[in-house]
Amino acid sequence: MKHRILVLGAGYAGAYAAGTLARRLSPADTEITVVNTEPDFVERLRLHQVAAGQDFATRTLADVFAGTGIRLRLARVTALDPERRVVTVADPDGRAGVDELGYDTLLYALGSHGDDRGVPGAADHAFDVAARPAALRLRERLDGLREGGRVLVVGDGLTGIETATEIAESRPGLSVTLVARGELAARLSAGARGHLRRACARLGITVLEHTGVEAVEAERVLCADATVLPSDATVWAAGFAVHPIAAAAGLAVTESGRIVVDGTMRSLSHPDVYAAGDSVHAIGANGLPLPMSCASAGFTGMQAVKAIVGNLTGSRTGHVRLSYPGNHISLGRQDGILQLVDREARPKPAYLGGRKAARFKAGILRVSLWTTAHPTFCVPRRRRHLTPAPDASAAHAVPYAVLPHEVPYAAPHAAPYAPDAPAGRPVA
Numbered sequence: 001m002k003h004r005i006l007v008l009g010a011g012y013a014g015a016y017a018a019g020t021l022a023r024r025l026s027p028a029d030t031e032i033t034v035v036n037t038e039p040d041f042v043e044r045l046r047l048h049q050v051a052a053g054q055d056f057a058t059r060t061l062a063d064v065f066a067g068t069g070i071r072l073r074l075a076r077v078t079a080l081d082p083e084r085r086v087v088t089v090a091d092p093d094g095r096a097g098v099d100e101l102g103y104d105t106l107l108y109a110l111g112s113h114g115d116d117r118g119v120p121g122a123a124d125h126a127f128d129v130a131a132r133p134a135a136l137r138l139r140e141r142l143d144g145l146r147e148g149g150r151v152l153v154v155g156d157g158l159t160g161i162e163t164a165t166e167i168a169e170s171r172p173g174l175s176v177t178l179v180a181r182g183e184l185a186a187r188l189s190a191g192a193r194g195h196l197r198r199a200c201a202r203l204g205i206t207v208l209e210h211t212g213v214e215a216v217e218a219e220r221v222l223c224a225d226a227t228v229l230p231s232d233a234t235v236w237a238a239g240f241a242v243h244p245i246a247a248a249a250g251l252a253v254t255e256s257g258r259i260v261v262d263g264t265m266r267s268l269s270h271p272d273v274y275a276a277g278d279s280v281h282a283i284g285a286n287g288l289p290l291p292m293s294c295a296s297a298g299f300t301g302m303q304a305v306k307a308i309v310g311n312l313t314g315s316r317t318g319h320v321r322l323s324y325p326g327n328h329i330s331l332g333r334q335d336g337i338l339q340l341v342d343r344e345a346r347p348k349p350a351y352l353g354g355r356k357a358a359r360f361k362a363g364i365l366r367v368s369l370w371t372t373a374h375p376t377f378c379v380p381r382r383r384r385h386l387t388p389a390p391d392a393s394a395a396h397a398v399p400y401a402v403l404p405h406e407v408p409y410a411a412p413h414a415a416p417y418a419p420d421a422p423a424g425r426p427v428a
């Protein structure tokens with residue numbers, strides 16, 4: 001019987017990892033299945049642009065995986081039973097058609113979704129840009145607003161900033177407000193913050209700082225200081241959360257539900273499970289948790305692939321340097337900010353702003369898409385056979401401290417970014 005590898009999620013981490021696995025392992029003794037709700041590869045990095053009304057050519061996952069031998073299952077993962085090695089799936093809308101998929105090795109890469117942080121009314125009345133259906137719903141709402149319609153973006157993390165500036169630039173007839181819980185974009189350097197303020201002023205965005213949102217209603221937002229902000233479209237951008245599936249399955253997870261792994265992205269509790277992307281709690285080369293980002297998805301996906309191939313074929317497991325260079329933020333199509341960070345993830349004083357930064361980011365977006373669709377471009381195809389009886393526990397739980405010398409690795413998606421708000425950070 002072939003060794004069954006099941007990849008959950010075909011975003012930046014899952015699609016890249018699945019494609020690479022298919023090119024590294026012999027189809028004679030492995031069978032790779034990818035489960036994803038969406039039929040297309042969704043460029044999540046552009047969803048604020050989609051919401052603002054811009055259109056992009058999409059690539060189907062069937063096209064992305066063409067010729068690789070990967071089986072694509074369009075379905076929604078609803079549960080995982082790691083003891084039976086079975087994943088439960090339903091039809092993509094999650095309504096009917098429950099089925100079970102067995103695996104020998106699992107790569108969990110289900111990404112994340114918008115986090116309402118338990119704020120009353122946010123889930124019911126606010127829009128978000130964390131997934132394509134949500135971004136399209138927001139777009140439809142914006143299409144329906146009249147001149148002067150009020151758009152309130154809650155959260156001054158990177159997604160909130162990108163969303164507010166994109167909507168303000170694409171739809172100058174609307175009145176856009178950006179709500180920050182503290183000082184605007186406190187994670188950026190003073191120079192970059194100044195650049196952002198000038199961009200907001202140029203785009204006519206009202207910035208409300210030191211404003212905590214306590215409740216969202218259909219046409220207004222209630223703040224902690226008793227201020228009431230009227231809103232025709234409230235966009236919730238106060239952070240991302242992971243799916244509760246891993247925690248419910250009994251995998252070792254952090255408080256926020258991200259899967260705890262060793263230095264090779266292998267689950268600390270279940271050696272036949274690996275995790276990558278937003279779902280994984282991976283420690284970077286600087287000793288800090290990697291932020292949710294496209295770059296982290298690339299690094300962790302590649303590390304998981306190296307570990308799976310190494311463990312199944314008995315070859316040496318290569319190591320990927322898990323680094324995080326900084327934040328890259330678009331401010332509409334003509335402006336942007338590139339903010340590098342130091343080893344402690346603090347912003348360096350220097351930043352790049354303006355058209356050059358915007359062009360740089362546009363290049364990153366193109367490269368991210370291309371590399372996901374062509375995972376092993378320039379990499380020789382070496383399809384290895386499995387060792388007769390792969391020992392599931394052989395290389396398990398490699399602590400970071402004893403990893404062999406780390407090999408610097410050029411990320412396939414080198415888009416520096418950071419999560420909108422670390423888990424547990426109070427809502428904006």
Ligand SMILES: Cc1cc2nc3c(=O)[nH]c(=O)nc-3n(C[C@H](O)[C@H](O)[C@H](O)COP(=O)(O)OP(=O)(O)OC[C@H]3O[C@@H](n4cnc5c(N)ncnc54)[C@H](O)[C@@H]3O)c2cc1C
Nearest residue numbers: 009011012013036037044076077111277278293294297417
């Ligand atoms: C608007 C926006 C802009 C961003 N901009 C940047 C940026 O400029 N730079 C940057 O580094 N990061 C950016 N990010 C963050 C970045 O998109 C994520 O960190 C990255 O997508 C994580 O990759 P992933 O593979 O873990 O998850 P995803 O790319 O989200 O992929 C997860 C996949 O799993 C599928 N899935 C989810 N749940 C299920 C389920 N139950 N069953 C089956 N399939 C499922 C999804 O359909 C998706 O295909 C941005 C995010 C947003 C929302």
